[in-house]
Amino acid sequence: MIEAGDFLEAAKRQGIDFFTGVPCSFLTPLMNAVISDRTARYVGATSEGEAVAIAAGAWCAGRETAVMFQNSGLGNAVNPLTSLNHPFAIPTLVIATWRGEPGVKDEPQHELMGQITPRLLALAGVHGEPFPLEVADIEPVLARALAHMRSTGQPVGLVQPKGAIAPRPLDEVRAEPAPRVAPVEFGGASLPRRMDVLALLREKLPESAGLIATTGHTGRELFTLQDHAGHLYCVGSMGGASAIGLGAALNSEREIAVLDGDGAALMKLGNMATIGAEAPVRLTHVLLDNGRHLSTGGQATVSAHVDFAAIAAACGYRFAARASGLGEAGAALDAALAVPGPRFLHVRVAAEEVSGLGRPTIAPREVARRFRAHLTGAA
DSSP states (O other): OOOOHHHHHHHHTTEEEEEEEEEGGGGHHHHHHHOTTTTSSEEOOHHHHHHHHHHHHHHTTTTTTEEOOOOOOHHHHHHHIIIIIIHOOOOEEEEEOTTTOTTSOOOOGGHHHHHHHHHHHHHTTTTEEEEOOHHHHHHHHHHHHHHHHHHHHHOOOEEOTTOOBBBOOOOOOOOOOOOOOOOEEEESOOOOOOOHHHHHHHHSSSOEEEEEEEETTHHHHHHHHOOOTTTTEHHHHTTOHHHHHHHHTTOOOEEEEEEEEHHHHTTTTTTHHHHHOOOTTTTTEEEEOOOOOOOGGGEEEEEOOOOHHHHHHHHHHHEEEEOSHHHHHHHHHHHHHOOOOOEEEEEEOOOOOOTTOOOSSSSSHHHHHHHHHHTTTTO
C-alpha cells in the first residue's frame, strides 16, 4: 500500500499536473489528493470518454496529463483512446481501477470487465505498466511511463487494484454557480451553407485562435477553406470536440473555438455541463446545426426538438445565442467575443453537401503537433 500524496508528488516531478476523470471508490484516496492539492489541476468529467478528450485538449495546450476512472468506464473511453489518442499520437497516463479483479470478491457487474481489463487496454493501444504498490516503485514506474509516452506519443495505463492506496480525506473548494443568462436571438430569413459560416468565423476570429472542428464534413470543409497550424481537424472521437476545446481553453492564453455539429453535440451533451462549470473565459462553442448526419448519408438527428442555446445557458455558459442567417451568425459572434466565455452560438445551416470536398492531407500526428506548437507559442 502506498500514500496518495507520494504518488501525486512523484507524478508532478515527472511533469504530470493536469488530471481529469470520473470517481471510483478504489480511486477515492488518489482523487481526493489531487482535488485537495492547490498546485495540481483536476477537472471532473461527466464520462470517461469526455475525460480522455479533455486531457487531449490539455496536452495540445502544453500540459502532461492523467485520466482516472473505474475500469467499467473503459467502455466509454475506448472510442477516444482508439480514434483520438492513437491517430493523433496524443499521450496521457490512464489510471484505471481493477474492479472485478479475478480472485477478488466484487459485484457481479464487474466480473467480465475485471477479467478483460488489462487485455482491453492493450487492445486499445495503451501500453501497460504495473501499478506501484511500494513507495520505492512509484518514481521508476512513472519515469518509465513518461519516457514511453514521450517517445511514442501513445498512452500508458496503470491498473490499480483494490486497497493499493491508503485512505485520504478530501479538501474540496467548488465555485458558486454563475448567474444564468437568457439566450439572445439573431433571426435570419434563410439558412446559409455551413462552409460559408465557417469562412465567416475564420475571418472574424483572431488569427492566433485555435479552431477545433468536429469529425466529418465540418473539418473537411474548414481544411478546404484554409489549412492553418491553429486548426485541429477531428477525424474520430465523435462528440469529443467540445471536451478537447475545454482542455485546451483551460490551459492556453489563446482564444479557442469549437466548431461542433448537432449529431456530435447530442452524443456528448454532458460536455456542456462540464464547460459551464469550469467556465473557461476564452472558449467559444459554435454548433452548426443542419439537422442531419450529413457525412453518413443525411439521416435526420433529433436537433429540431432540442433548444441547444437554452441548454448552454442552463449549464452556465456566460453567453448563449441562436442565429439562422449568415449576417446574423456574424453579429452573434461579435456579441459573443465582446464578453468573457464560455460562449455558445447555435447556428442553423442548410443541409447542403459541398461537391468534390477533399480531406486533410496532413497526417493527424502532425496536425496535433503543429496545433500544440501554435497554442504554446513554440516556433
